[in-house]
Amino acid sequence: MSLLSKLEETLICLKAGRVTLPYPVQAKPLPENFRGRPIFDAMKCIGCAGCANNCPAREILVYDPCQEIRILQYLGRRCTYCGRCADVCPEKAITMSLEFENATNQIADLGQKLELFMSTCQRCGRCFKGAAALEELKMKGYRSDDIKNERWIYRSRAYLESERVVDDIQIELD
Amino acid sequence: MLKNLCQKMFGRSLWVYHANSGGCNGCDIEVLNVLTPYYDVERFGIKLVGSPRHADVMLCQGPAMRSTAQALKRAYEAMPAPKLVFAIGSCACGGGVWFDSYSVLGPVERVVPVSYYIPGCPPRPEAIIYGVAVALGLVDKKTAPVEFKQLEFPIPEYHPGDLRRDGDMVVYEKLEKV
Numbered sequence: 055m056s057l058l059s060k061l062e063e064t065l066i067c068l069k070a071g072r073v074t075l076p077y078p079v080q081a082k083p084l085p086e087n088f089r090g091r092p093i094f095d096a097m098k099c100i101g102c103a104g105c106a107n108n109c110p111a112r113e114i115l116v117y118d119p120c121q122e123i124r125i126l127q128y129l130g131r132r133c134t135y136c137g138r139c140a141d142v143c144p145e146k147a148i149t150m151s152l153e154f155e156n157a158t159n160q161i162a163d164l165g166q167k168l169e170l171f172m173s174t175c176q177r178c179g180r181c182f183k184g185a186a187a188l189e190e191l192k193m194k195g196y197r198s199d200d201i202k203n204e205r206w207i208y209r210s211r212a213y214l215e216s217e218r219v220v221d222d223i224q225i226e227l228d
Numbered sequence: 229m230l231k232n233l234c235q236k237m238f239g240r241s242l243w244v245y246h247a248n249s250g251g252c253n254g255c256d257i258e259v260l261n262v263l264t265p266y267y268d269v270e271r272f273g274i275k276l277v278g279s280p281r282h283a284d285v286m287l288c289q290g291p292a293m294r295s296t297a298q299a300l301k302r303a304y305e306a307m308p309a310p311k312l313v314f315a316i317g318s319c320a321c322g323g324g325v326w327f328d329s330y331s332v333l334g335p336v337e338r339v340v341p342v343s344y345y346i347p348g349c350p351p352r353p354e355a356i357i358y359g360v361a362v363a364l365g366l367v368d369k370k371t372a373p374v375e376f377k378q379l380e381f382p383i384p385e386y387h388p389g390d391l392r393r394d395g396d397m398v399v400y401e402k403l404e405k406v
Binding site: 073074075077078081082091094096110111112113129130131132133134135153154155156157158159160161162163164165166167168169170171 | 265266267268271318319321322323324325327328335337343344345346347348349351352353354355357358359361362363366369370371372373374375376377378
């Protein structure tokens with residue numbers, strides 16, 4: 055009985071053939087939607103710090119050393135490549151690259167640092183996002199009012215088309 | 229210098245010991261995947277051993293935890309002298325997503341000196357093989373720190389001298405140079 059099972063095992067092994075992947079010579083094609091190291095595009099970045107606010111590992115730091123400069127630093131040590139920063143970026147300045155061969159002997163090699171010029175408010179002296187970018191943000195996320203029914207929607211998820219006017223808005227109308 | 233030392237000391241087979249100090253087993257499975265026939269690292273002479281006393285390389289997974297830091301340190305001290313420590317996964321490299329909770333001390337380098345980092349959550353088996361290859365000096369590392377500085381205010385109206393007319397478009401030359 056045991057001999058038979060051994061023979062069966064041998065058959066199974068022979069059927070499998072050679073499975074070893076030729077990795078160091080030729081890499082296996084990456085799966086679709088693979089997320090590697092995020093790459094920050096400094097030309098597109100507006101310094102809104104949305105990525106820093108949404109990073110679950112708190113790996114993106116924002117620091118304003120003076121009125122006009124904002125430093126955005128990605129450390130990359132405990133980044134899990136979740137891609138949330140790339141999702142929230144309004145300018146699509148962060149792309150999840152296909153790089154995964156990031157082995158290094160210095161942890162600082164993984165970092166990326168952007169030093170960005172920011173427009174500052176003439177009154178309070180703080181950094182703010184450019185006017186064009188703000189308008190774009192508004193169009194995308196902040197408000198999309200229902201012009202046809204002349205309804206003001208400021209909570210987009212509370213809105214269903216078949217529903218009557220949302221309660222909050224009635225309060226506003228009063 | 230470290231590379232030369234590695235080539236000299238670890239010219240032959242590496243025996244690895246894998247120590248999980250509180251990870252989620254994701255990196256464990258990737259390391260075991262490296263040892264399967266699919267990514268057969270025994271071609272390169274890398275072999276998994278059960279005891280740190282036989283090992284040249286320790287593969288650390290998971291952050292240094294309050295409960296396991298002492299055991300990790302003892303395992304490191306039990307290894308014979310020319311030894312390497314690999315931090316595999318984002319927990320071992322930087323403390324993981326729960327880096328600031330009460331039971332996590334932080335990255336593995338708080339407890340043992342780490343010589344190579346392989347980030348990823350979990351890193352692909354290829355990435356682990358690549359990390360070992362970097363340590364052995366077979367390939368060069370690909371990553372380098374990126375630093376970008378905007379030298380001038382990137383608003384074209386502030387630099388009328390750099391505006392160039394190209395057909396029916398106005399091109400800002402400085403923007404292309406940066």
